[in-house]
Amino acid sequence: NAGVTQTPKFQVLKTGQSMTLQCAQDMNHEYMSWYRQDPGMGLRLIHYSVGAGITDQGEVPNGYNVSRSTTEDFPLRLLSAAPSQTSVYFCASSRDEGYEQYFGPGTRLTVT
Amino acid sequence: EDQVTQSPEALRLQEGESSSLNCSYTVSGLRGLFWYRQDPGKGPEFLFTLYSAGEEKEKERLKATLTKKESFLHITAPKPEDSATYLCAVQAFDKIIFGKGTRLHILP
Numbered sequence: 001n002a003g004v005t006q007t008p009k010f011q012v013l014k015t016g017q018s019m020t021l022q023c024a025q026d027m028n029h030e031y032m033s034w035y036r037q038d039p040g041m042g043l044r045l046i047h048y049s050v051g052a053g054i055t056d057q058g059e060v061p062n063g064y065n066v067s068r069s070t071t072e073d074f075p076l077r078l079l080s081a082a083p084s085q086t087s088v089y090f091c092a093s094s095r096d097e098g099y100e101q102y103f104g105p106g107t108r109l110t111v112t
Numbered sequence: 113e114d115q116v117t118q119s120p121e122a123l124r125l126q127e128g129e130s131s132s133l134n135c136s137y138t139v140s141g142l143r144g145l146f147w148y149r150q151d152p153g154k155g156p157e158f159l160f161t162l163y164s165a166g167e168e169k170e171k172e173r174l175k176a177t178l179t180k181k182e183s184f185l186h187i188t189a190p191k192p193e194d195s196a197t198y199l200c201a202v203q204a205f206d207k208i209i210f211g212k213g214t215r216l217h218i219l220p
Contacts, residue, residue: 004155035210042116042210043156043199059207090155098143098203103155 001026006091006104013081013111021076021107023091031094032074033058033101034066036087043090049074050097081111114139116202118211126219128189133198133214136182141205145183147176148199150213156199159185190218 007022025032033048045058049068063085065077074093078085088108092101119134135145144163148156160169162178169176173194175186185198195218200211 040212042212043201044210045208092155100146100158100161101156102158103148105155106153 003027004091004093004102004104006089006107008107009105011107011109013078013109015081015083015111017081019078019081021078021089021091021109023074023076023104024072025074025091025093025102026072027093027095027102028071029093029095029102030071031097031099031101032068033092034064034074034076035090035092036060036085037090037106038087046076046089048097078109083111085109086111114202114204114207114209116200116209116211118198118200118214120214121212122215122217124217124219125187125190127191130186130188130190132187133185133216134182135185135200135202135211137200137202137209138181139202139204139209143203143205145178146201146203147183147185148201150197150199159198187216190216192218192220194218 004025030051034046035043044060047066049055055066088106090106091104094101116137147159150156160176165180167178173188177184197213197215199213
């Protein structure tokens, strides 16, 4: 099993550009989530999904969109990148909400 | 306000010197408390889940305990490979909150 995979590992964007961070899991987990990690702050939840076709907002959803068309994939879209979105992004999955999460390796995003 | 606080922020120990990391929380409706380990440049790795006060879990040199207000991660006779950031997360009824972590450095 590959677990949770994320692409790309690194990305540099200019302000106003859009992009999609990819996330996939092969553990047949229902729950998937996106976090951002900034220096001096804990992981903050952006969006989450409790199953295919169902998504909801987390603590810091502004500027991001998600969709969940399959159990395996949970892409995160940045609509119009801003310097405040410079961060490390982690995707995670778990068998259900409230259980331990398995994290991907992260995407380091810089917006100039 | 729901909150998770980890202390200390950073800890340096000699190899073999046991210590404890603290995670204190104030949330309504605790559903579970999680400990993760994070190595530089990598995603967090799951260690333990605790669900109720009095519960304890062990894995190698690590032992996690839970009370109604806090959790401790005890590290016994640590080795340099235990150096990492340890994250605590609390699952409340309608949210999950991560602490800022404790950076642990074990000196050989």
